Amino acid sequence: xxxxxxxxxxxxxxxxxxxxxxxxxxxxxxxxxxxxxxxxxxxxxxxxxxxxxxxxxxxxxxxxxxxxxxxxxxxxxxxxxxxxxxxxxxxxxxxxxxxxxxxxxxxxxxxxxxxxxxxxxxxxxxxxxxxxxxxxxxxxxxxxxxxxxxxxxxxxxxxxxxxxxxxxxxxxxxxxxxxxxxxxxxxxxxxxxxxxxxxxxxxxxxxxxxxxxxxxxxxxxxxxxxxxxxxxxxxxxxxxxxxxxxxxxxxxxxxxxxxxxxxxxxxxxxxxxxxxxxxxxxxxxxxxxxxxxxxxxxxxxxxxxxxxxxxxxxxxxxxxxxxxxxxxxxxxxxxxxxxxxxxxxxxxxxxxxxxxxxxxxxxxxxxxxxxxxxxxxxxxxxxxxxxxxxxxxxxxxxxxxxxxxxxxxxxxxxxxxxxxxxxxxxxxxxxxxxxxxxxxxxxxxxxxxxxxxxxxxxxxxxxxxxxxxxxxxxxxxxxxxxxxxxxxxxxxxxxxxxxxxxxxxxxxxxxxxxxxxxxxxxxxxxxxxxxxxxxxxxxx
Ligand SMILES: [Zn+2]
Numbered sequence: 001x002x003x004x005x006x007x008x009x010x011x012x013x014x015x016x017x018x019x020x021x022x023x024x025x026x027x028x029x030x031x032x033x034x035x036x037x038x039x040x041x042x043x044x045x046x047x048x049x050x051x052x053x054x055x056x057x058x059x060x061x062x063x064x065x066x067x068x069x070x071x072x073x074x075x076x077x078x079x080x081x082x083x084x085x086x087x088x089x090x091x092x093x094x095x096x097x098x099x100x101x102x103x104x105x106x107x108x109x110x111x112x113x114x115x116x117x118x119x120x121x122x123x124x125x126x127x128x129x130x131x132x133x134x135x136x137x138x139x140x141x142x143x144x145x146x147x148x149x150x151x152x153x154x155x156x157x158x159x160x161x162x163x164x165x166x167x168x169x170x171x172x173x174x175x176x177x178x179x180x181x182x183x184x185x186x187x188x189x190x191x192x193x194x195x196x197x198x199x200x201x202x203x204x205x206x207x208x209x210x211x212x213x214x215x216x217x218x219x220x221x222x223x224x225x226x227x228x229x230x231x232x233x234x235x236x237x238x239x240x241x242x243x244x245x246x247x248x249x250x251x252x253x254x255x256x257x258x259x260x261x262x263x264x265x266x267x268x269x270x271x272x273x274x275x276x277x278x279x280x281x282x283x284x285x286x287x288x289x290x291x292x293x294x295x296x297x298x299x300x301x302x303x304x305x306x307x308x309x310x311x312x313x314x315x316x317x318x319x320x321x322x323x324x325x326x327x328x329x330x331x332x333x334x335x336x337x338x339x340x341x342x343x344x345x346x347x348x349x350x351x352x353x354x355x356x357x358x359x360x361x362x363x364x365x366x367x368x369x370x371x372x373x374x375x376x377x378x379x380x381x382x383x384x385x386x387x388x389x390x391x392x393x394x395x396x397x398x399x400x401x402x403x404x405x406x407x408x409x410x411x412x413x414x415x416x417x418x419x420x421x422x423x424x425x426x427x428x429x430x431x432x433x434x435x436x437x438x439x440x441x442x443x444x445x446x447x448x449x450x451x452x453x454x455x456x457x458x459x460x461x462x463x464x465x466x467x468x469x470x471x472x473x474x475x476x477x478x479x480x481x482x483x484x485x486x487x488x489x490x491x492x493x494x495x496x497x498x499x500x501x502x503x504x505x506x507x508x509x510x511x512x513x514x515x516x517x518x519x520x521x522x523x524x525x526x527x528x529x530x531x532x533x534x535x536x537x538x539x540x
Contacts, residue, residue: 006223007219007220012050020215027174028058032061039151040152040171041152042171044156044160044174044175045175045176045178048214052156059083059088066080089117096127096136109140112147127157130161141166185208188218188219189204191219198232206244209306224242235247244281250289251307254310290323294327329353334350416429418469424457428478432446435479441476446479446480448480459478
């Protein structure tokens with residue numbers, strides 16, 4: 001099948017064939033049928049929405065020999081036929097982009113005063129009219145101010161802002177809609193059924209989305225897919241032709257993010273790398289899924305998305321703010337992608353950033369009930385390890401609850417990190433240590449020599465920040481501790497933690513699979529003998 005055949009064959013020839021432009025069509029039909037004609041029309045809208053098609057239909061309406069002026073040209077008289085085939089001598093179609101100079105415009109308008117040769121009206125269709133130079137606009141304006149009776153102007157543009165207001169005010173302005181992907185999809189289905197071409201629903205859905213509001217683009221993409229796909233359109237095929245990433249891959253990546261399976265994800269990215277996946281497009285799609293999730297969170301409507309399952313999973317795990325953060329990470333990573341050594345490593349960094357962002361589940365925080373006080377170094381160490389491995393499937397949450405880990409006491413470090421407080425208040429938070437809890441009243445201890453950091457102001461600030469973080473009214477008491485030796489503050493814990501981390505670092509680098517994988521992956525992209533390294537990972 002020849003290229004562009006579909007788009008030409010299915011080009012609307014009547015107002016009733018036009019898709020997705022009902023308001024404009026209604027207005028034009030009414031004015032034509034009531035013989036209220038204007039001497040110049042302006043059609044605006046993004047590319048491929050049907051501006052020139054509409055202009056040609058309007059030309060036929062004005063010049064049809066059989067039906068006269070009206071909204072329903074016959075389509076078979078010599079005038080209609082000539083316009084359809086682009087051979088009507090009184091229709092001057094100009095692409096302003098290639099004829100911007102004033103000489104061009106003068107030449108075009110030279111014969112304006114002479115009567116039409118074949119039709120009722122001489123029609124000047126100037127496409128991309130915003131490209132004209134200022135002088136050209138001035139030349140055009142003179143004619144537009146006092147056009148001869150037998151002349152009609154149809155201006156079309158994607159960018160009406162660039163047209164001088166003097167010109168705008170002399171035109172009847174019609175703004176064409178971007179066509180929704182649902183309308184495009186149902187049109188494609190109609191076309192393909194008519195052409196007796198088999199297609200997969202998912203494939204058409206994707207093409208409609210890619211066409212971005214343009215029927216013309218949708219038809220030419222479809223054309224491309226038909227000629228490559230042996231007269232049928234399958235989802236697999238369009239992924240190959242258009243270098244798309246199959247839906248399952250995107251859903252898989254999201255699933256790994258939701259389950260926080262870093263190691264599997266890095267291996268999966270590697271697999272996709274060998275399938276020549278476009279990582280920029282992949283990241284864009286993931287951002288789009290976050291965007292759709294944010295909308296789903298607000299509207300509770302799924303909008304028939306291709307990523308419905310992923311959206312629901314994300315929505316179950318993250319709240320509105322968290323989805324915003326994931327989106328933000330995606331968008332800023334997309335910008336960084338250009339500066340990354342290659343798209344794959346840029347994509348990996350984006351994913352690692354998303355994985356590092358693990359929200360704290362407030363509802364699981366235990367705010368009341370008895371608390372087993374064990375402020376020993378050992379339990380703190382255990383806590384850190386547990387917190388790092390908190391994963392959010394139901395089982396592990398239950399396990400963690402049983403272990404009594406999700407308490408304010410044990411999450412104090414994480415909570416303090418997330419409080420919106422100034423440095424003085426932070427200093428206070430870092431130097432107090434959790435003592436006891438009585439419903440919504442929390443008691444903390446502070447060392448005698450540090451009592452000076454406790455001011456009314458910082459205590460109230462901390463109280464306010466905690467209340468807003470935990471979404472309930474919290475009151476806090478801070479008292480001096482009796483025996484200084486047993487107390488350990490966040491400040492001290494941080495230092496100790498750093499030491500532990502340092503001493504464990506070497507060990508961890510050798511034993512931690514995630515680190516190992518990342519390390520090897522990063523080598524694999526930069527070192528020549530990558531094949532052996534990658535093979536050893538695939539064997540894992
Ligand atoms: Zn006709």
